[in-house]
Amino acid sequence: MPELPEVETVVRALRRQLVGQTVTCLTLHRPDIVRPPTADLAHNLVGHSFLAIRRRGKRILLLLDHAILCIHLGMTGQLTLAPPTAPHKPHTHLVAGLSNATQLRFRDPRRFGSVRLLPSIESASQDLGPEPLNLSATSLSRLLATTRRAIKSALLDQSLVAGLGNIYADESLFAARIHPLTPANRLSPMQIRQLNQSIKRVLRRAIRHGGSSIRDYISVNGTSGRFQDLHAVYARTGQPCTCCHTPIARVIVSSRSTHFCPRCQPVSC
């Protein structure tokens, strides 16, 4: 489940190896990962160079001279660099040959991922809230005041804040000691400051550890992240809380598994 830290890890690795490379050829094994379906990827990529690489929320932005290639990893997407001689893993949907004789490969068994051609950097932020790493408590407070949904549900909403998914929403709420079902607009100013700080700390620490390799996530050179070993609540149902040893509980919020410590994250009223 690539979320902000996993995407950031991929982007940093790609930046070192991909910037300056020119696309020499393109093979699209599954054209249905390209959106819109009418976009002519080969025409727009072959002969063009990658000028820069950025991340926006969970989106990977490869800047070309005339457009932006926007890649979303969905749930199981992998973006790797490999020599042409390396065998293709199943579900490899796109292969771009590069001028340094390596290949940029995109595989995605579940095909929730996508590859888009965008006209401008502004269009890459369409429907996305601010970056959580540059967010002030005041801004977060204003955003959360607009909804009465459970805070867990609000944190998953990319149009509110961009980049958190199920793992880091749960980990951030645990670090802030906030119950995931608390209505977003009922958090105290103190809780919001705590949450804002916790989100940043959790995300920075996860980035430092190369993200979480839960199921399919790997970085550009095929290496796994290490942050899954440091999760306090995610996928730890029934195991003792790292802080108070109470068994971690699991509830469903917004039809997603939500993990929390009933003692460290009490319902606040």
Added chain:
DNA sequence: GTCCATGTTCTTTA
């Protein structure tokens, strides 16, 4: 064979 994992988008409900 059943159930579960989840990011996004579309549809339905309140």
Added chain:
DNA sequence: CTAAAGAACATGGA
């Protein structure tokens, strides 16, 4: 009308 909840998508693994 709007906000929120729910369904659907896809596929491998337990």
